[in-house]
Amino acid sequence: MRGLPEDPFIRRLVQQARSSQVSRRSLLATGTAGAAALALAACSTGGKAAPTAAADKSASDKTLAWDNWAAYIDEDDAGNYPTLLAFEKESGIKVTYGVNVDDNNTYYGKIKDQLALGQDTGADLACLTDWMVSRLIRLGYVQEFDLDKIPNSKNLLTSLQNPDFDPGRKKSLPWQGGFAGIAWNKEKVPNGLKSVSDLWDSSLKGRVGVLSEMRDTIGLIMLEQGVDISSDWKTDKFMDAIDVFQKQIDDGQIRNVKGNAYLEDLKSEDTLAAICWSGDITTLNAEAGDKWEFVIPEAGGTIWNDNFIVPIGSPRKSNAEELMNYYYQPEVAAEVAAWVNYITPVEGAQAAMEKIAPELVDNQLIFPNDETLATAHIFRTLTGAEESELGAAFQAILLGS
Amino acid sequence: MAFGAFAGNAVAVDQAPRRRSKVALLLLLPGILYLVLFFLVPLVSLVITSLQAPSEFGDIGEYQTAFRWENYTTAITQYGAQILRSFVYALAATVFALLFSYPLAYFIGVKARRWPLLQNLALVLVIAPFFISFLLRTLAWKSLLSDESFVVTSLKALSLLGPDAHLTGTPAAVIFGLTYNFIPFMTLPLYASLERLDTRYLEAGGDLYAGPFTTFRKITVPLSMPGIVSGVLLTFIPAAGDYINASREFLGGSGTTMIGNVIESNFLIQLNYPAAASMSIILMAVILVLVGVYVRRSGTEDLL
Numbered sequence: 001m002r003g004l005p006e007d008p009f010i011r012r013l014v015q016q017a018r019s020s021q022v023s024r025r026s027l028l029a030t031g032t033a034g035a036a037a038l039a040l041a042a043c044s045t046g047g048k049a050a051p052t053a054a055a056d057k058s059a060s061d062k063t064l065a066w067d068n069w070a071a072y073i074d075e076d077d078a079g080n081y082p083t084l085l086a087f088e089k090e091s092g093i094k095v096t097y098g099v100n101v102d103d104n105n106t107y108y109g110k111i112k113d114q115l116a117l118g119q120d121t122g123a124d125l126a127c128l129t130d131w132m133v134s135r136l137i138r139l140g141y142v143q144e145f146d147l148d149k150i151p152n153s154k155n156l157l158t159s160l161q162n163p164d165f166d167p168g169r170k171k172s173l174p175w176q177g178g179f180a181g182i183a184w185n186k187e188k189v190p191n192g193l194k195s196v197s198d199l200w201d202s203s204l205k206g207r208v209g210v211l212s213e214m215r216d217t218i219g220l221i222m223l224e225q226g227v228d229i230s231s232d233w234k235t236d237k238f239m240d241a242i243d244v245f246q247k248q249i250d251d252g253q254i255r256n257v258k259g260n261a262y263l264e265d266l267k268s269e270d271t272l273a274a275i276c277w278s279g280d281i282t283t284l285n286a287e288a289g290d291k292w293e294f295v296i297p298e299a300g301g302t303i304w305n306d307n308f309i310v311p312i313g314s315p316r317k318s319n320a321e322e323l324m325n326y327y328y329q330p331e332v333a334a335e336v337a338a339w340v341n342y343i344t345p346v347e348g349a350q351a352a353m354e355k356i357a358p359e360l361v362d363n364q365l366i367f368p369n370d371e372t373l374a375t376a377h378i379f380r381t382l383t384g385a386e387e388s389e390l391g392a393a394f395q396a397i398l399l400g401s
Numbered sequence: 402m403a404f405g406a407f408a409g410n411a412v413a414v415d416q417a418p419r420r421r422s423k424v425a426l427l428l429l430l431p432g433i434l435y436l437v438l439f440f441l442v443p444l445v446s447l448v449i450t451s452l453q454a455p456s457e458f459g460d461i462g463e464y465q466t467a468f469r470w471e472n473y474t475t476a477i478t479q480y481g482a483q484i485l486r487s488f489v490y491a492l493a494a495t496v497f498a499l500l501f502s503y504p505l506a507y508f509i510g511v512k513a514r515r516w517p518l519l520q521n522l523a524l525v526l527v528i529a530p531f532f533i534s535f536l537l538r539t540l541a542w543k544s545l546l547s548d549e550s551f552v553v554t555s556l557k558a559l560s561l562l563g564p565d566a567h568l569t570g571t572p573a574a575v576i577f578g579l580t581y582n583f584i585p586f587m588t589l590p591l592y593a594s595l596e597r598l599d600t601r602y603l604e605a606g607g608d609l610y611a612g613p614f615t616t617f618r619k620i621t622v623p624l625s626m627p628g629i630v631s632g633v634l635l636t637f638i639p640a641a642g643d644y645i646n647a648s649r650e651f652l653g654g655s656g657t658t659m660i661g662n663v664i665e666s667n668f669l670i671q672l673n674y675p676a677a678a679s680m681s682i683i684l685m686a687v688i689l690v691l692v693g694v695y696v697r698r699s700g701t702e703d704l705l
Contacts, residue, residue, distance in 0.1 A: 105670045112462070139460060206565060207548075212649075249655050256570060261650050268547040270569060384460035391461075392673070395666050399483065400655040 050140025051118030051312050058318035062093050066323070067100040067107070067123040069306065070260070071283060072176065074339035083335050087326045093319050098123070103259050104132040115141040115312055124314040125323065127175040127306045131215060134165035134381050136309060142171050143310040149321040152328035155347045159373070160305065164381050173324055174345035176279075176337070177305035179365065179376055180216035181296040183281045184273040185266065195298045196224040199253075199273055206252050209271035210245075212259045214394045215379040217275055219302040221245060229302065229379045238390055246397050257398050266292060278365045279342040294365070296375050303376035305345065331355075337366050451678035462672030472679040480663050480680065487660040488687070490572070491641035494579035495587075498636050499629070501580070502587040506628070507621075509588075510595030527588050539578055539651050546574055546652070570654030578646035583639065587632040594628030595621075630699055638688055660684050 073081050081097060088095055100123070101107045107128065111121040115136075128136070136142050147153055153173060166172050184193050193199065199208050210217045219229050221241040227233055248254045255271055256262075263280055265271040267288055281294035310320050326332060330348030337344040338357045343366060350367045353360055364372045382390065454467035477484070505527070513520040530538060546552055546568040556562040568574050598621065606616035622629075644661025647653035653662070660680060668677035 109669045109672075135461070206567060254655075255567075256649055256654055258649060264544075268544055269549040270547045270567070387461045388455075388671070388673075391671055395671050396479075398649070398655055399480075399658045399663055399666055 051116065053143045053317075054118065054120065054313045054315045056317050057315040061316060062319065063096070064093050064125065064316055064319040064323060065096045065098065065123045066320075067098050067126040068175075069101045069127065070099050072099075072127070072306075072340055072342075073097070074336050083327070083332050086332075087323060091319075091322055091326070093322065095323065101126065101128065104129050108132060108135075111311065112141075115139075118313050120313040120315065121311045123311060124316040125308055125310060125320045127308055129306050130163065130165065130304050131379070131381065133172045133307045133309055134163075135384075135387070137165055137171050138384070141312050143312055143314065143317055144170050145173070145310070145321060145324075146317075149318060150325045150328065152325045155328050155330060155333075157345050157347055160345050163378075172307040172309050173328075174305040174307050175327075176340060176342035177303060177345060178342045179278040179296055179301045179303050179368075180211065180213075180220060180275060181278060181294055181301040182220075182273065183266070183276045183292050183294040185269065186291055186293055188269070188272045192293065193273060193295070193297075196220050196275070199275070200248055204253070204273055206255050207270070207272040208248075208254050209256050209258060209262045209265050209274035209276075210254055211262065211275050211277075212257045212398065214391060215304070216277075216302050217257070218242065218245065218394065219377070219379045220275055220297060220299075223300040223302075223377060224297065226299070229377050232380065235386070235390070239393065242393050242397065245394075249397055249400075279340055282341040282365065296372070300375050300377050302379055303343075303373075304378070305343075341366060343368060447678050447681060450674050451682055453675045453678075462674070464674060469675065472675045473683065476676055476679045476683060480660070483658050483663050484660050484683065484687070486658070487641050487684075488691070490576055490579060490647070490657075490659060491637050491643075493576045494583060494640045495633055495637045497576070497580040498584050498587040499633065502584055502591055502632065506588050506591035506595050510592045511598055511600065524592070527585055527592075530585060535582060536645065539582065539645055542574075542578060542581065543569060543651055546577075569652060570649075570657065572657050574652040575647045575657045575659075578652040579640045579643060582643075582646065583636040586635040586639075590631040590635065591625065591628040594625045598624055626699065630696065633695070634692060638692065641688055642684055 074083055076082055084095055084097055087093070107126070111123070114121045116139075133142075145153075147170070150173070153169065156169065156173065160174050160177075161169060163169075182193050182196065182199060186192075189204070218238065218241045221244050222229050222233075222237060225237075225240060225244070227237045227241075245254075249257075256265060258265065262271070262274055262276060263284055266274060266276075266284065276294070278294055281292050285292055308320075308324050310317050314320065327336070328346055330346055330352040333344045333346035333349040334352035334356050337349060338353065338360055341363075350361060353367070360366055368376070449466065450464075451472055452466075452468050452470070453464035453472075454469040456463045456465040459465075509520055509523045509527070513523060544550065548567050548569075553562065553568055557564060557566075562568075602620050602624070603616055606620050611619065641659075642661050644659060644665050645651055647657050647659040647662055648665075649655065649662075653659075660683075664677045664680045664684075667673040667680065
């Protein structure tokens, strides 16, 4: 018998087909019923019971699929991932690393139907941003870790141990974190920028880019307006920031609102200043000449983390735990951080960095000290209703009128 | 369904064989199954989704079956500007594509007949862009039209563009992108009908003292009408629903959003499936009506 295909969905279909020999007549009947069921599937009601975790087959299945963002792990010139290769050798687990996350929303759109049914999404481990992880936990779409199997999780920075969406880190572990702040082109804007309001200066009209990540763009504007975004603010504070955002779009001050692609605009100089993510600017400077500078605005910036989660339908949780444990060794974390230039969540990585790249030890974007951390704020968790309402208000501006 | 409207005048001319053949039914089966599975079922599902209401105490993206007609009125009032803009852009792109393609198709199909090699080469050049992904070509235009690009700096040097003006993110860039991307779809059907144009009619027109313009208007255009109609349909319909050119990541901006971008945002980001579904149905309905009127007006029902 031939091996089963890799794709979990097709695999299930093949298994089902093999398990029952069917006559042509019954096949036709099934087809018709299937068509009707497909149409009715749209009628399915909300408020279903949360799915249950898949049985763990890690002992017999030494593989692991990991979905992550682009340029988010150490890479050598040949396109290999050195730390991951070392893990494969050490553990005997074959890892499929996929650069499959481009945006939290679109990734969620791809996997949510399988999650709701408790099926395998094809990934055993994915790195998603705090607010999306919070949604997944709220909906019961992720598996609880066996922390005994991740002894190195004790190396997690104290400040990250008890987020409101996952106290005690039972279902998520940070991979890397970063700041959202402002950056500018040093050649075209020699005087630099200090605050978000500087972006609204008339000399930059039509040359400002902002992020399509709502919590970063609106978060920075709210901070500029003196709102503590971690506190339990009310909707009207959010709407005040939305008004500023709307005005700058209408006036043509903001050129464009983008996801990862904002880097292209900075490179092509369509935008000369932008609200952006910390690590990207370091990478951009290395790639296209040392032209840009990043700073956390005076009124404060946002800080976020991308976290490991194990989707509810993954049958390889133990393998995933082994990988997380590996990356929570300070030496390995330092190696990754030296390449990606984002904040590492692992205690001791700073000491380990001494040996790898001593010049990065005092880099505030990788190892922020208390002073830097005091200027960075976490956007508070939104309820499901708030996600719908505030998200719609933000998207309405992006869609214009 | 709605295409039946076009067949209104078509009398049943062909006498179909009366005998019921099992073979014919069997041969039809794959086609019918295909239509049911990939057209009928999704359409029914789309209609059902478009009438859903948010479930009570539900999380983001959770809806339940209902008959919420307000979804349609909300969509129209909230996104009326984008709906209108889609059709204005699509119409502009279709007109520009026709203006560029007609001379091109005329050259390839009529003037180049004497040189078959040139004719074939020109046809290959029309199709050549298809060898590169549509997305890549649009992205290439994005950097060609960026602020520090040769195009923009030259236009500014010539004072054709103001000192603060730019191209990307403007309606002009989006219409340009739509026109560029759909030109082959306009050129090929035009070529197909012009290639069969009998030039003796043109000579006859000249013999009867018709000027070149009159000959063109009275002979060439009517004879190439099938090409014009199919070219316009092949350009207008996909252009109205296009969401790549107008996307913020490509040539558009927040002020150039088309209906496709609204559907994308509602479906993928806001997880507002009823709004996305009702917008899709509105788009379909408007296109059907517009196309129906267009085909009636141009008097080419029998072409379909």
